[in-house]
Amino acid sequence: MSLAVSGAVVFVIAVLESAGLRPLGGAADVRPGATLGNATDQGLIGVVITGVLAAQAEPDRAWQVWLRRGGLLAGAGVAVLSGSRAALAALLAVVVFGVCTWMRSRLWTGPKTAAGAGLAVAGIAVGVLLAPAPRERLLSTGTVDGRLLLWEQALGLIADRPLSGVGPSGFVDALPGYLGPEWARTVGDSFPTDSPHSWPLQVLAAGGFPLLVLVLVLIVVSVVAVVRRMRASPSASHRRYLAVVLVTVAAYGVALLTHFTSIGTTGLVAFLCGGLVGREAATGSPARDGFHRTFAAGKMLAVPRLFGALLVLTGLGLAVPATAAEGFMGAGARAAAGGNYAQAEQAFRQAWQLRRWDSDTALLAGQAFAGPATEGERQAARYAVEWGTLARERTPRSQEAGTALALGHLYSGEVPEAKDVLDALIAESPNATALYIHRGVAQFGLGQPAAAITDLEHAASLDPALDTPWRVLANIHQRLGNSQEAFAATQRAAALANP
Known part of the structure; x- marks a missing residue:
């Protein structure tokens, strides 16, 4: 429900900015980003909101049903109005998977499911074509050439430090030494580049191949944990929820192949990942073999709680x-x-x-x-x-x-x-x-x-x-x-x- 409300707020601001207004300030010649400050971040948040709300079962109360549906449409609208190609591709993946999963849960036939998915894709396409800024952005290749050149320069930096990288946040300081005359001609140095705009390259630049291997291992372990949880869940709606949210997180990761990480999107996705790999709290009777074991178990539970409290206070x-x-x-x-x-x-x-x-x-x-x-x-x-x-x-x-x-x-x-x-x-x-x-x-x-x-x-x-x-x-x-x-x-x- 909180995401539904947030999606509606961001959608209103995105509509105003698409009309040429700047309710949050900023120059008229700069791509708006609603409350995210960046158009692609705006689009990715819209994708995540759409995926989470599409995964949920219908609430019991009527007002919650309408709030959820409105938030779902608002999230999709936020992604469309961003004009981000990466966000639009992620939105298509999430919408198609979410629609097919929902239709299969209602035992729709193959042709009906295909028709429903096609209708959803057509709705997104119509939204893009009706909004001038997203349409112009989608058909433009202005940033593509610069992105390819950035990746080429970033690979040169990584090749010099394949095992250690340049450290956290070191990319912005190390990259200028690898930029050639073509970069000066086509991109310029008015705005320093602080990310290679691709998460694998960003990981390599920060910590080299050891860090990339660690991240890939964590991804594999996490996906395996989610799949096992889906198989063990007795609830079909719970399995659908986990599947759609997993696809949403994966679509976000694919979109970051051409974009930089941001706290505006990472925080929410990290929260979802924690929910995906988590497990339900164990319930049952106290230990049967005595008060001392129960007491010891309680003491052990206090250790992570104390550590968590200290971590929160430090933060x-x-x-x-x-x-x-x-x-x-x-x-x-x-x-x-x-x-x-x-x-x-x-x-x-x-x-x-x-x-x-x-x-x-x-x-x-x-x-x-x-x-x-x-x-x-x-x-x-x-x-x-x-x-x-x-x-x-x-x-x-x-x-x-x-x-x-x-x-x-x-x-x-x-x-x-x-x-x-x-x-x-x-x-x-x-x-x-x-x-x-x-x-x-x-x-x-x-x-x-x-x-x-x-x-x-x-x-x-x-x-x-x-x-x-x-x-x-x-x-x-x-x-x-x-x-x-x-x-x-x-x-x-x-x-x-x-x-």
């Missing part, structure tokens, strides 16, 4: 301060964007005290100050150096942390330090367009215009669709008195900015 000890830090992080980002840098620094410091274990706290603070620093705000630049240095110490291979530190140095007047950082970053990531742009500015600040022009022209060759290198080149040529070159660079920047 709360981390989660409560981390959640409180979010408020300070948001306040700091807003203050930095509004030009109140002292207030932003105070807010970020409070967040750091609460969430010191998370290196992203320092990174996000450094990035928040680096933006205003590029506009000439010296105070913001000094704070960017402070937080960038801290973030770089915690994650030495982070290109994002290094960039924030370099920009802080550059716009606080510490140009040699900025160039040193940028030299190190470029050595690690030789095809990152933005780094050459920043180093070009640093080179010019050091009185090396020829080297600056070389860096900027190289940045323009890496990403021919980017106008920023040409705008900076125009300013440099203007200061050097090269009016003809400045005019040509300005024209080129204008043509790229307004194609």
